[in-house]
Amino acid sequence: MSFSKKIKNGKFIITAEVAPPRGIEWKTVIESIEPLKGKVDAFNVTDNQRSMVRMSSLAMSKLLLDSGFEPIFQLTCRDRNRIALQSELLGAAALGIKNVCLMTGDFTTLGDQPDAKPVFDIDSIHLIQTAKKLESGVLLNGKELKGVPNFTVGAVYNPFAGPKVLQVWKLRKKIEAGAEFIQTQPVYDVRVAKDVHDLIESLGAIPIIGLLPIKSLKMANFMKKLNPTSIPNRLIEGLERANNPAQYGWDYVIDIAHAIAEFGKGIHFMLVGKTAELAAFIDYLRNNSPYNHKF
């Protein structure tokens, strides 16, 4: 079943993230996710993530599609004005790429070309409105399209950002604008996952909860610095005590994934290092878990 069908039918969703290469060697990227073929429902293809230049997200999405994977084309407002954004969305649709995840994007100075001009002509809410406008058969300026696209539109939410009331306000506007699914920043606490799930669902979209396995104490501390409230002390303590922190970090996240499979609608793996393990976990969820009916 396609990603969009699953979204529409309320099936449990499993997505993962894949970054285009720095360069043009895309085959190794495809090879690295081969074990997840037919298991992960769709792959988010990042758009020059953290403002670091990579191969185009649209091109990589198409290469994924051609290689038998379903892409979610990520598109940000950092590098393109509304003319370019409409054009990219139309291009994606023409190439058969239906799923899009639309966001504002990281700021230019955080990346490896800090001297670039930041664009931010429109924001994530506007970009969602733009995709919906195109679906209605016209450009933003009202001019009629020859051939009308049809997207499955997603957006993102960071449960640890603030001020809370404004973040929720913004989330609501994204969903009102037409976001059908919301992928979140990584969560390390089942209660947080449940709250975020409930919030997104109550606003009318499919929550896909972000999960990023922690590989080391160093990584956990780095994440804590970025997002202080996202990493619970218990995770830090566990990593300190563990003989094999990478395994501990993995098991920790899989436990949360388990819990989400029970109450939730979807999970989003943000780092696919352990592809074989992830594939095995997905097999278990589908075949042997008590929640296998959800898939």
Next chain:
Amino acid sequence: MVVVRLKPLEEILETLKGFKRVFIFGCELGSSRCKNGGLKEAKNLGEELEKFGFKVTGIRSPGGTCVLERIASPERNLLKEAEESSDVILSLACGAGTQLIAENVDIPVLTGVSTIFIGAERKGKYFDEYCIACGDCIISKTGGICPVARCPKSLTAGPCGGAIDGKCEIDPSMPCIWYTIAQRLEKLNQPDVLLKLKTPMRDYRKSIYPRRFVVED
């Protein structure tokens, strides 16, 4: 106020290469307030230039170098004075003032400053960028605080996902302006103002430069 930053002496010396008689303009509005191009800085710079063998022919710092009448009136024509006495004019006024001088004299005009922003001043020491002259002011709806100029992404529909702990994702030494806006509206007991705020795509025709403003008769 327009805030400027004095260029390093080496850079000024480099641009003045080949000239001898230098007339220095400062400005007693912006450049003077931020202590980077008023009369005092112009005088200091003049002394430095003399040490390097230049002849400083005059130093003037009108209250508003970007107003033609202030620099060239029949009673007090600073431009003429400069032009007749010097090979070159070095201006410490903002980009607008310096260009106004340049289009009204027949000798080269160089700048000794970079114009950095429109800002607010505190304690004569701190200058913060508060407005980018977007041409379509929205601050009546955002607690009198400007997210267009004070959010690096100019987000007008609420904070981005990098707004954590009250700090801006781009530079943690800055507040995320959306926290400031939210606090302000809470204090005013107007928490709903934002929630009702309509945030259409902005019309950038209002900020396409160069713009002209005409005072109506």
